[in-house]
Amino acid sequence: xxxxxxxxxxxxxxxxxxxxxxxxxxxxxxxxxxxxxxxxxxxxxxxxxxxxxxxxxxxxxxxxxxxxxxxxxxxxxxxxxxxxxxxxxxxxxxxxxxxxxxxxxxxxxxxxxxxxxxxxxxxxxxxxxxxxx
Amino acid sequence: xxxxxxxxxxxxxxxxxxxxxxxxxxxxxxxxxxxxxxxxxxxxxxxxxxxxxxxxxxxxxxxxxxxxxxxxxxxxxxxxxxxxxxxxxxxxxxxxxxxxxxxxxxxxxxxxxxxxxxxxxxxxxxxxxxxxxxxxxxxxxxxxxxxxxxxxxxxxxxxxxxxxxxxxxxxxxxxxxxxxxxxxxxxxxxxxxxxxxxxxxxxxxxxxxxxxxxxxxxxxxxxxxxxxxxxxxxxxxxxxxxxxxxxxxxxxxxxxxxxxxxxxxxxxxxxxxxxxxxxxxxxxxxxxxxxxxxxxxxxxxxxxxxxxxxxxxxxxxxxxxxxxxxxxxxxxxxxxxxxxxxxxxxxxxx
Numbered sequence: 001x002x003x004x005x006x007x008x009x010x011x012x013x014x015x016x017x018x019x020x021x022x023x024x025x026x027x028x029x030x031x032x033x034x035x036x037x038x039x040x041x042x043x044x045x046x047x048x049x050x051x052x053x054x055x056x057x058x059x060x061x062x063x064x065x066x067x068x069x070x071x072x073x074x075x076x077x078x079x080x081x082x083x084x085x086x087x088x089x090x091x092x093x094x095x096x097x098x099x100x101x102x103x104x105x106x107x108x109x110x111x112x113x114x115x116x117x118x119x120x121x122x123x124x125x126x127x128x129x130x131x132x133x
Numbered sequence: 134x135x136x137x138x139x140x141x142x143x144x145x146x147x148x149x150x151x152x153x154x155x156x157x158x159x160x161x162x163x164x165x166x167x168x169x170x171x172x173x174x175x176x177x178x179x180x181x182x183x184x185x186x187x188x189x190x191x192x193x194x195x196x197x198x199x200x201x202x203x204x205x206x207x208x209x210x211x212x213x214x215x216x217x218x219x220x221x222x223x224x225x226x227x228x229x230x231x232x233x234x235x236x237x238x239x240x241x242x243x244x245x246x247x248x249x250x251x252x253x254x255x256x257x258x259x260x261x262x263x264x265x266x267x268x269x270x271x272x273x274x275x276x277x278x279x280x281x282x283x284x285x286x287x288x289x290x291x292x293x294x295x296x297x298x299x300x301x302x303x304x305x306x307x308x309x310x311x312x313x314x315x316x317x318x319x320x321x322x323x324x325x326x327x328x329x330x331x332x333x334x335x336x337x338x339x340x341x342x343x344x345x346x347x348x349x350x351x352x353x354x355x356x357x358x359x360x361x362x363x364x365x366x367x368x369x370x371x372x373x374x375x376x377x378x379x380x381x382x383x384x385x386x387x388x389x390x391x392x393x394x395x396x397x398x399x400x401x402x403x404x405x406x407x408x409x410x411x412x413x414x415x416x417x418x419x420x421x422x423x424x425x426x427x428x429x430x431x432x433x434x435x436x437x438x439x440x441x442x443x444x445x446x447x448x449x450x451x452x453x454x455x456x457x458x459x460x461x462x463x464x465x466x467x468x469x470x471x472x473x474x475x476x477x478x479x480x481x482x483x
Binding site: 011012013014015016017018019020021022023024028029030031036037 | 135136137138139141142143144145161175176177181182183184185186187188189222223224424426429430435436437
Protein backbone atom coordinates (compact mmCIF):
# COMPACT_ATOMS: atom_id res chain seq x y z
CA UNK A 1 0.00 0.00 0.00
CA UNK A 2 1.47 3.27 -1.01
CA UNK A 3 -0.72 6.10 0.26
CA UNK A 4 0.42 9.38 -1.15
CA UNK A 5 0.46 11.91 1.67
CA UNK A 6 0.66 15.59 0.85
CA UNK A 7 3.20 17.03 3.20
CA UNK A 8 2.73 20.65 4.10
CA UNK A 9 6.02 22.14 3.00
CA UNK A 10 7.57 24.81 5.20
CA UNK A 11 6.33 28.30 4.41
CA UNK A 12 8.40 29.72 1.58
CA UNK A 13 8.26 33.04 -0.16
CA UNK A 14 6.85 33.25 -3.68
CA UNK A 15 9.69 32.94 -6.18
CA UNK A 16 10.21 35.72 -8.69
CA UNK A 17 11.77 35.62 -12.15
CA UNK A 18 13.76 38.78 -11.44
CA UNK A 19 13.38 42.16 -9.78
CA UNK A 20 11.70 45.10 -11.52
CA UNK A 21 14.14 47.02 -13.71
CA UNK A 22 15.04 50.44 -12.42
CA UNK A 23 16.05 53.63 -14.22
CA UNK A 24 19.18 53.24 -16.33
CA UNK A 25 20.72 56.32 -14.73
CA UNK A 26 21.73 57.63 -18.13
CA UNK A 27 18.62 58.78 -19.94
CA UNK A 28 15.07 59.78 -19.20
CA UNK A 29 13.92 56.52 -20.84
CA UNK A 30 10.78 56.00 -22.95
CA UNK A 31 10.57 54.27 -26.33
CA UNK A 32 13.50 55.28 -28.50
CA UNK A 33 11.47 55.90 -31.64
CA UNK A 34 8.51 57.22 -29.70
CA UNK A 35 6.46 54.07 -30.16
CA UNK A 36 5.42 51.36 -27.75
CA UNK A 37 5.93 47.67 -28.52
CA UNK A 38 2.56 45.90 -28.62
CA UNK A 39 2.26 42.88 -26.36
CA UNK A 40 1.04 40.60 -29.09
CA UNK A 41 1.69 40.58 -32.86
CA UNK A 42 -0.43 43.16 -34.67
CA UNK A 43 -3.62 41.55 -35.99
CA UNK A 44 -5.96 43.43 -38.31
CA UNK A 45 -8.25 45.14 -35.87
CA UNK A 46 -11.91 44.30 -35.77
CA UNK A 47 -13.81 46.82 -33.64
CA UNK A 48 -14.87 45.11 -30.45
CA UNK A 49 -18.53 45.84 -31.03
CA UNK A 50 -18.46 43.81 -34.24
CA UNK A 51 -16.41 40.97 -32.90
CA UNK A 52 -18.43 38.73 -30.66
CA UNK A 53 -17.07 37.28 -27.47
CA UNK A 54 -17.14 33.91 -29.15
CA UNK A 55 -14.85 34.89 -31.97
CA UNK A 56 -12.51 36.61 -29.50
CA UNK A 57 -12.34 33.35 -27.59
CA UNK A 58 -11.76 31.43 -30.78
CA UNK A 59 -8.87 33.72 -31.70
CA UNK A 60 -7.35 33.14 -28.29
CA UNK A 61 -7.73 29.38 -28.68
CA UNK A 62 -6.13 29.53 -32.10
CA UNK A 63 -3.18 31.50 -30.74
CA UNK A 64 -2.65 29.05 -27.90
CA UNK A 65 -2.96 26.07 -30.24
CA UNK A 66 -0.45 27.56 -32.64
CA UNK A 67 2.01 28.16 -29.80
CA UNK A 68 1.68 24.57 -28.69
CA UNK A 69 2.20 23.20 -32.17
CA UNK A 70 5.29 25.37 -32.57
CA UNK A 71 6.62 24.06 -29.29
CA UNK A 72 6.24 20.52 -30.60
CA UNK A 73 8.11 21.44 -33.77
CA UNK A 74 10.86 22.98 -31.70
CA UNK A 75 11.27 19.68 -29.84
CA UNK A 76 11.96 17.55 -32.91
CA UNK A 77 15.35 15.88 -32.70
CA UNK A 78 16.03 17.18 -29.18
CA UNK A 79 16.55 15.27 -26.00
CA UNK A 80 13.41 15.42 -23.91
CA UNK A 81 12.96 14.36 -20.30
CA UNK A 82 9.61 12.80 -19.53
CA UNK A 83 8.10 12.40 -16.11
CA UNK A 84 5.72 9.47 -16.07
CA UNK A 85 3.42 8.20 -13.36
CA UNK A 86 4.79 6.75 -10.13
CA UNK A 87 7.70 9.18 -10.34
CA UNK A 88 9.38 7.44 -13.24
CA UNK A 89 11.70 9.58 -15.35
CA UNK A 90 12.86 8.69 -18.86
CA UNK A 91 14.67 10.58 -21.56
CA UNK A 92 14.51 10.18 -25.31
CA UNK A 93 14.93 11.99 -28.59
CA UNK A 94 11.62 13.37 -29.67
CA UNK A 95 10.47 12.43 -33.17
CA UNK A 96 6.84 13.33 -33.70
CA UNK A 97 3.35 13.13 -32.32
CA UNK A 98 0.28 11.78 -34.01
CA UNK A 99 -2.62 14.01 -35.08
CA UNK A 100 -4.43 13.93 -31.75
CA UNK A 101 -1.21 14.17 -29.72
CA UNK A 102 -2.13 10.85 -28.17
CA UNK A 103 1.27 9.30 -28.74
CA UNK A 104 4.83 10.57 -28.87
CA UNK A 105 7.15 8.80 -31.28
CA UNK A 106 10.61 8.79 -29.73
CA UNK A 107 13.97 7.18 -30.33
CA UNK A 108 16.81 6.18 -28.03
CA UNK A 109 14.46 5.91 -25.10
CA UNK A 110 16.49 5.52 -21.91
CA UNK A 111 14.48 3.38 -19.54
CA UNK A 112 15.39 1.86 -16.18
CA UNK A 113 15.65 -1.50 -17.96
CA UNK A 114 17.71 -0.41 -20.94
CA UNK A 115 17.69 1.70 -24.09
CA UNK A 116 14.86 1.24 -26.59
CA UNK A 117 15.84 2.26 -30.11
CA UNK A 118 12.33 3.29 -31.15
CA UNK A 119 9.25 3.63 -28.98
CA UNK A 120 5.80 5.10 -28.71
CA UNK A 121 5.01 6.89 -25.47
CA UNK A 122 1.33 7.15 -24.68
CA UNK A 123 0.54 10.73 -23.74
CA UNK A 124 -1.84 9.49 -21.09
CA UNK A 125 1.20 8.02 -19.36
CA UNK A 126 3.08 11.31 -19.39
CA UNK A 127 2.69 13.73 -16.47
CA UNK A 128 5.08 16.34 -17.83
CA UNK A 129 7.99 16.75 -20.18
CA UNK A 130 10.75 19.25 -20.49
CA UNK A 131 13.47 20.09 -22.95
CA UNK A 132 16.07 22.75 -23.56
CA UNK A 133 15.67 24.49 -26.90
CA UNK B 134 0.03 25.46 1.51
CA UNK B 135 1.01 28.82 2.89
CA UNK B 136 3.21 30.96 0.69
CA UNK B 137 4.69 34.18 1.97
CA UNK B 138 4.11 37.30 -0.09
CA UNK B 139 7.16 38.51 -2.01
CA UNK B 140 6.70 42.23 -2.68
CA UNK B 141 8.52 43.60 -5.69
CA UNK B 142 10.37 46.78 -4.84
CA UNK B 143 10.65 49.44 -7.53
CA UNK B 144 13.52 51.74 -6.74
CA UNK B 145 14.56 54.88 -8.54
CA UNK B 146 12.92 57.68 -6.61
CA UNK B 147 15.11 59.50 -4.13
CA UNK B 148 12.40 61.04 -1.94
CA UNK B 149 8.98 60.01 -0.64
CA UNK B 150 6.46 58.66 -3.14
CA UNK B 151 3.24 60.55 -2.45
CA UNK B 152 0.86 59.50 -5.20
CA UNK B 153 0.47 56.77 -7.76
CA UNK B 154 -2.03 55.87 -10.45
CA UNK B 155 -2.65 53.05 -12.90
CA UNK B 156 -3.86 53.45 -16.46
CA UNK B 157 -6.61 51.29 -17.92
CA UNK B 158 -5.78 48.05 -19.69
CA UNK B 159 -4.32 48.82 -23.12
CA UNK B 160 -3.05 46.60 -25.97
CA UNK B 161 0.40 47.27 -24.49
CA UNK B 162 -0.58 46.12 -21.01
CA UNK B 163 -1.24 48.61 -18.24
CA UNK B 164 0.96 51.30 -16.77
CA UNK B 165 1.74 52.93 -13.47
CA UNK B 166 2.82 56.51 -12.76
CA UNK B 167 4.34 57.62 -9.46
CA UNK B 168 4.54 61.13 -8.04
CA UNK B 169 7.54 61.92 -5.90
CA UNK B 170 8.85 64.75 -3.81
CA UNK B 171 12.05 64.58 -5.86
CA UNK B 172 10.11 66.28 -8.69
CA UNK B 173 10.67 63.43 -11.15
CA UNK B 174 7.51 61.39 -11.75
CA UNK B 175 8.14 58.00 -13.31
CA UNK B 176 6.25 55.76 -15.68
CA UNK B 177 6.45 52.00 -15.14
CA UNK B 178 5.04 48.90 -16.76
CA UNK B 179 2.11 48.06 -14.49
CA UNK B 180 2.44 44.31 -14.15
CA UNK B 181 6.20 44.12 -13.64
CA UNK B 182 7.17 47.49 -12.19
CA UNK B 183 9.84 47.88 -14.86
CA UNK B 184 10.84 51.51 -15.29
CA UNK B 185 9.91 52.94 -18.67
CA UNK B 186 10.82 56.61 -18.30
CA UNK B 187 10.99 59.69 -16.11
CA UNK B 188 9.05 62.86 -16.88
CA UNK B 189 11.59 65.66 -16.54
CA UNK B 190 10.56 69.27 -16.24
CA UNK B 191 9.00 70.08 -12.89
CA UNK B 192 10.95 72.35 -10.59
CA UNK B 193 9.45 71.20 -7.34
CA UNK B 194 7.94 68.23 -5.53
CA UNK B 195 5.30 66.44 -7.58
CA UNK B 196 2.24 65.88 -5.42
CA UNK B 197 -0.15 64.25 -7.84
CA UNK B 198 0.14 62.16 -10.99
CA UNK B 199 -2.31 60.42 -13.26
CA UNK B 200 -2.54 58.63 -16.59
CA UNK B 201 -5.36 58.74 -19.07
CA UNK B 202 -7.24 55.52 -19.78
CA UNK B 203 -5.09 54.33 -22.70
CA UNK B 204 -1.85 55.56 -21.12
CA UNK B 205 -1.06 57.88 -24.01
CA UNK B 206 -1.06 60.97 -21.76
CA UNK B 207 0.13 61.70 -18.26
CA UNK B 208 -0.63 64.65 -16.02
CA UNK B 209 1.25 65.81 -12.94
CA UNK B 210 0.60 68.37 -10.20
CA UNK B 211 3.55 70.05 -8.51
CA UNK B 212 4.81 72.43 -5.87
CA UNK B 213 6.21 74.65 -8.62
CA UNK B 214 2.66 76.01 -9.03
CA UNK B 215 2.12 74.16 -12.31
CA UNK B 216 0.29 71.15 -13.62
CA UNK B 217 1.87 69.55 -16.67
CA UNK B 218 0.46 67.30 -19.37
CA UNK B 219 2.87 64.82 -20.96
CA UNK B 220 2.99 62.47 -23.90
CA UNK B 221 3.28 59.17 -22.03
CA UNK B 222 4.75 57.33 -25.01
CA UNK B 223 7.62 59.70 -25.79
CA UNK B 224 7.97 61.36 -22.39
CA UNK B 225 7.72 64.82 -23.94
CA UNK B 226 6.07 67.66 -22.09
CA UNK B 227 2.94 68.78 -23.96
CA UNK B 228 1.54 71.57 -21.79
CA UNK B 229 2.38 73.57 -18.70
CA UNK B 230 -0.67 74.96 -16.91
CA UNK B 231 0.20 77.81 -14.55
CA UNK B 232 -1.57 78.03 -11.20
CA UNK B 233 -1.46 80.48 -8.32
CA UNK B 234 -0.24 78.04 -5.70
CA UNK B 235 0.92 74.44 -5.17
CA UNK B 236 -1.09 72.04 -7.31
CA UNK B 237 -1.98 68.79 -5.58
CA UNK B 238 -4.27 66.78 -7.82
CA UNK B 239 -4.95 66.12 -11.51
CA UNK B 240 -7.52 63.93 -13.28
CA UNK B 241 -8.38 63.31 -16.97
CA UNK B 242 -11.92 62.82 -18.24
CA UNK B 243 -12.62 59.43 -19.88
CA UNK B 244 -12.12 60.93 -23.35
CA UNK B 245 -8.93 62.75 -22.27
CA UNK B 246 -10.34 66.04 -23.51
CA UNK B 247 -10.43 67.79 -20.14
CA UNK B 248 -8.10 67.96 -17.17
CA UNK B 249 -9.32 68.72 -13.65
CA UNK B 250 -6.83 70.29 -11.25
CA UNK B 251 -6.94 71.31 -7.61
CA UNK B 252 -4.50 72.61 -5.04
CA UNK B 253 -3.61 75.03 -2.33
CA UNK B 254 -5.36 77.96 -3.97
CA UNK B 255 -8.66 76.20 -3.07
CA UNK B 256 -9.97 76.37 -6.65
CA UNK B 257 -10.99 73.53 -8.93
CA UNK B 258 -9.95 74.18 -12.51
CA UNK B 259 -11.14 72.48 -15.68
CA UNK B 260 -8.81 72.79 -18.67
CA UNK B 261 -9.91 72.03 -22.21
CA UNK B 262 -6.85 70.15 -23.49
CA UNK B 263 -7.79 70.92 -27.08
CA UNK B 264 -7.55 74.64 -26.28
CA UNK B 265 -4.63 74.93 -23.86
CA UNK B 266 -4.29 78.72 -24.23
CA UNK B 267 -7.90 79.27 -23.20
CA UNK B 268 -8.55 80.10 -19.56
CA UNK B 269 -9.76 77.17 -17.47
CA UNK B 270 -13.21 77.13 -15.95
CA UNK B 271 -12.93 77.67 -12.20
CA UNK B 272 -15.07 76.34 -9.36
CA UNK B 273 -14.69 77.96 -5.96
CA UNK B 274 -16.17 76.96 -2.66
CA UNK B 275 -13.52 75.05 -0.80
CA UNK B 276 -12.29 76.81 2.32
CA UNK B 277 -9.03 74.90 2.63
CA UNK B 278 -6.51 73.51 0.15
CA UNK B 279 -7.83 70.82 -2.19
CA UNK B 280 -6.09 67.48 -1.75
CA UNK B 281 -7.86 65.38 -4.34
CA UNK B 282 -10.25 66.05 -7.21
CA UNK B 283 -11.83 63.39 -9.41
CA UNK B 284 -14.30 63.19 -12.27
CA UNK B 285 -17.23 60.88 -11.58
CA UNK B 286 -20.57 59.74 -12.98
CA UNK B 287 -19.21 59.60 -16.52
CA UNK B 288 -17.55 62.98 -16.09
CA UNK B 289 -20.87 64.67 -15.37
CA UNK B 290 -19.88 65.33 -11.78
CA UNK B 291 -16.76 66.21 -9.81
CA UNK B 292 -15.70 64.96 -6.39
CA UNK B 293 -13.21 67.00 -4.43
CA UNK B 294 -11.68 66.66 -0.98
CA UNK B 295 -10.04 69.29 1.15
CA UNK B 296 -8.89 68.91 4.72
CA UNK B 297 -12.28 68.34 6.36
CA UNK B 298 -14.86 68.10 3.58
CA UNK B 299 -15.68 66.05 0.52
CA UNK B 300 -17.82 67.88 -2.02
CA UNK B 301 -19.81 66.78 -5.03
CA UNK B 302 -20.22 69.25 -7.90
CA UNK B 303 -22.25 69.24 -11.07
CA UNK B 304 -19.98 69.73 -14.09
CA UNK B 305 -22.47 71.48 -16.34
CA UNK B 306 -23.66 74.05 -13.81
CA UNK B 307 -20.37 74.19 -11.86
CA UNK B 308 -22.34 74.26 -8.61
CA UNK B 309 -22.10 72.24 -5.44
CA UNK B 310 -24.60 69.39 -5.19
CA UNK B 311 -23.73 67.97 -1.79
CA UNK B 312 -20.98 67.89 0.81
CA UNK B 313 -19.77 65.68 3.63
CA UNK B 314 -18.05 66.99 6.75
CA UNK B 315 -15.40 65.15 8.73
CA UNK B 316 -13.91 65.72 12.17
CA UNK B 317 -10.58 64.37 11.08
CA UNK B 318 -8.40 65.21 8.13
CA UNK B 319 -9.38 63.37 4.94
CA UNK B 320 -6.23 61.61 3.77
CA UNK B 321 -7.34 60.06 0.50
CA UNK B 322 -10.16 59.44 -1.91
CA UNK B 323 -10.68 56.83 -4.65
CA UNK B 324 -13.54 56.64 -7.12
CA UNK B 325 -14.78 53.28 -8.46
CA UNK B 326 -16.93 53.87 -11.58
CA UNK B 327 -18.52 50.40 -11.59
CA UNK B 328 -20.98 50.69 -8.79
CA UNK B 329 -20.29 54.43 -8.25
CA UNK B 330 -18.40 53.89 -5.02
CA UNK B 331 -16.25 56.46 -3.26
CA UNK B 332 -13.50 55.26 -0.89
CA UNK B 333 -12.49 57.87 1.70
CA UNK B 334 -9.86 57.52 4.39
CA UNK B 335 -9.60 59.68 7.51
CA UNK B 336 -7.96 58.87 10.84
CA UNK B 337 -8.06 55.10 11.18
CA UNK B 338 -11.27 54.84 9.18
CA UNK B 339 -11.77 53.49 5.69
CA UNK B 340 -15.22 54.61 4.57
CA UNK B 341 -17.30 53.73 1.52
CA UNK B 342 -19.91 56.14 0.18
CA UNK B 343 -22.12 56.32 -2.85
CA UNK B 344 -20.40 58.60 -5.36
CA UNK B 345 -23.79 59.77 -6.62
CA UNK B 346 -25.47 60.68 -3.34
CA UNK B 347 -22.51 60.68 -0.93
CA UNK B 348 -24.63 58.47 1.35
CA UNK B 349 -22.51 56.19 3.54
CA UNK B 350 -22.38 52.49 2.60
CA UNK B 351 -20.05 51.07 5.25
CA UNK B 352 -16.78 51.77 7.03
CA UNK B 353 -13.96 49.84 8.70
CA UNK B 354 -11.43 50.76 11.36
CA UNK B 355 -7.77 49.90 10.91
CA UNK B 356 -5.22 49.41 13.69
CA UNK B 357 -3.36 52.59 12.70
CA UNK B 358 -3.87 55.92 10.92
CA UNK B 359 -4.56 55.16 7.29
CA UNK B 360 -3.30 57.39 4.49
CA UNK B 361 -4.74 55.58 1.49
CA UNK B 362 -7.04 52.70 0.59
CA UNK B 363 -8.14 50.99 -2.59
CA UNK B 364 -11.06 48.74 -3.46
CA UNK B 365 -10.50 45.69 -5.68
CA UNK B 366 -12.24 45.91 -9.11
CA UNK B 367 -14.42 42.93 -8.21
CA UNK B 368 -15.11 44.46 -4.82
CA UNK B 369 -13.99 41.38 -2.90
CA UNK B 370 -11.07 43.01 -1.11
CA UNK B 371 -9.70 46.33 -0.14
CA UNK B 372 -6.16 47.26 0.77
CA UNK B 373 -5.03 50.09 2.99
CA UNK B 374 -1.78 51.51 4.28
CA UNK B 375 -0.69 54.31 6.57
CA UNK B 376 1.44 55.47 9.43
CA UNK B 377 2.48 52.08 10.84
CA UNK B 378 4.29 51.22 7.56
CA UNK B 379 2.07 48.16 7.08
CA UNK B 380 -0.33 47.18 4.34
CA UNK B 381 -3.65 45.69 5.35
CA UNK B 382 -5.96 43.58 3.21
CA UNK B 383 -9.61 43.28 4.22
CA UNK B 384 -12.58 41.31 2.97
CA UNK B 385 -14.90 44.05 1.65
CA UNK B 386 -18.07 42.16 2.52
CA UNK B 387 -17.26 41.10 6.06
CA UNK B 388 -14.66 43.67 7.04
CA UNK B 389 -12.44 40.86 8.27
CA UNK B 390 -8.71 41.60 8.19
CA UNK B 391 -7.29 38.92 5.88
CA UNK B 392 -3.59 39.74 5.62
CA UNK B 393 -1.13 42.37 6.70
CA UNK B 394 2.35 42.96 5.38
CA UNK B 395 5.42 44.69 6.68
CA UNK B 396 7.97 45.74 4.14
CA UNK B 397 8.08 49.47 3.76
CA UNK B 398 10.52 51.47 5.88
CA UNK B 399 8.29 54.47 6.21
CA UNK B 400 4.62 55.48 6.25
CA UNK B 401 2.60 54.44 3.23
CA UNK B 402 1.19 57.42 1.35
CA UNK B 403 -0.72 55.78 -1.48
CA UNK B 404 -2.04 52.37 -2.43
CA UNK B 405 -3.94 51.29 -5.53
CA UNK B 406 -5.17 48.08 -7.12
CA UNK B 407 -4.16 47.42 -10.72
CA UNK B 408 -6.99 47.57 -13.26
CA UNK B 409 -7.10 43.76 -13.49
CA UNK B 410 -7.04 43.41 -9.71
CA UNK B 411 -4.09 40.98 -9.81
CA UNK B 412 -1.77 43.21 -7.83
CA UNK B 413 -1.70 46.39 -5.79
CA UNK B 414 1.00 49.03 -5.60
CA UNK B 415 2.03 51.05 -2.55
CA UNK B 416 4.12 54.22 -2.39
CA UNK B 417 5.96 55.20 0.74
CA UNK B 418 7.91 57.84 2.60
CA UNK B 419 10.87 55.47 2.13
CA UNK B 420 11.05 56.44 -1.53
CA UNK B 421 9.98 53.10 -2.94
CA UNK B 422 7.00 51.67 -4.72
CA UNK B 423 6.16 48.08 -3.96
CA UNK B 424 3.99 45.69 -5.93
CA UNK B 425 2.03 43.07 -3.98
CA UNK B 426 0.13 40.04 -5.26
CA UNK B 427 -3.59 39.91 -4.61
CA UNK B 428 -3.50 36.11 -4.68
CA UNK B 429 -0.19 35.11 -3.12
CA UNK B 430 1.58 32.37 -5.06
CA UNK B 431 -0.19 32.88 -8.37
CA UNK B 432 1.91 33.08 -11.51
CA UNK B 433 1.61 36.66 -12.73
CA UNK B 434 4.04 39.28 -13.92
CA UNK B 435 7.36 38.54 -12.31
CA UNK B 436 5.93 36.17 -9.71
CA UNK B 437 6.39 32.52 -10.62
CA UNK B 438 4.12 29.76 -9.38
CA UNK B 439 5.66 26.73 -7.72
CA UNK B 440 3.46 23.65 -7.70
CA UNK B 441 3.26 21.50 -4.56
CA UNK B 442 5.96 18.82 -4.44
CA UNK B 443 4.81 15.22 -4.29
CA UNK B 444 6.85 12.59 -2.38
CA UNK B 445 8.57 11.31 -5.49
CA UNK B 446 10.02 14.68 -6.36
CA UNK B 447 9.10 17.59 -8.58
CA UNK B 448 6.71 15.96 -10.99
CA UNK B 449 5.21 18.93 -12.73
CA UNK B 450 7.39 21.77 -11.54
CA UNK B 451 8.24 23.96 -14.54
CA UNK B 452 12.01 23.87 -14.74
CA UNK B 453 12.35 26.40 -17.49
CA UNK B 454 11.02 29.89 -17.18
CA UNK B 455 9.62 31.25 -20.40
CA UNK B 456 10.90 34.75 -21.07
CA UNK B 457 8.94 37.08 -23.34
CA UNK B 458 10.98 36.08 -26.36
CA UNK B 459 10.20 32.36 -26.09
CA UNK B 460 7.79 32.46 -28.98
CA UNK B 461 10.32 33.94 -31.35
CA UNK B 462 12.94 31.46 -30.19
CA UNK B 463 10.58 28.55 -30.72
CA UNK B 464 9.67 29.85 -34.16
CA UNK B 465 13.32 30.05 -35.14
CA UNK B 466 14.02 26.50 -34.06
CA UNK B 467 10.77 25.25 -35.58
CA UNK B 468 11.56 26.75 -38.94
CA UNK B 469 14.83 24.81 -38.96
CA UNK B 470 12.84 21.62 -38.59
CA UNK B 471 9.98 22.15 -40.98
CA UNK B 472 8.05 24.55 -43.15
CA UNK B 473 6.10 27.19 -41.30
CA UNK B 474 2.64 26.33 -40.12
CA UNK B 475 -0.15 27.92 -42.10
CA UNK B 476 -1.78 30.07 -39.46
CA UNK B 477 -4.56 31.54 -41.55
CA UNK B 478 -7.21 28.99 -40.74
CA UNK B 479 -8.00 29.12 -37.04
CA UNK B 480 -10.72 26.48 -37.09
CA UNK B 481 -9.06 23.97 -34.86
CA UNK B 482 -10.43 24.18 -31.35
CA UNK B 483 -7.50 23.79 -29.01
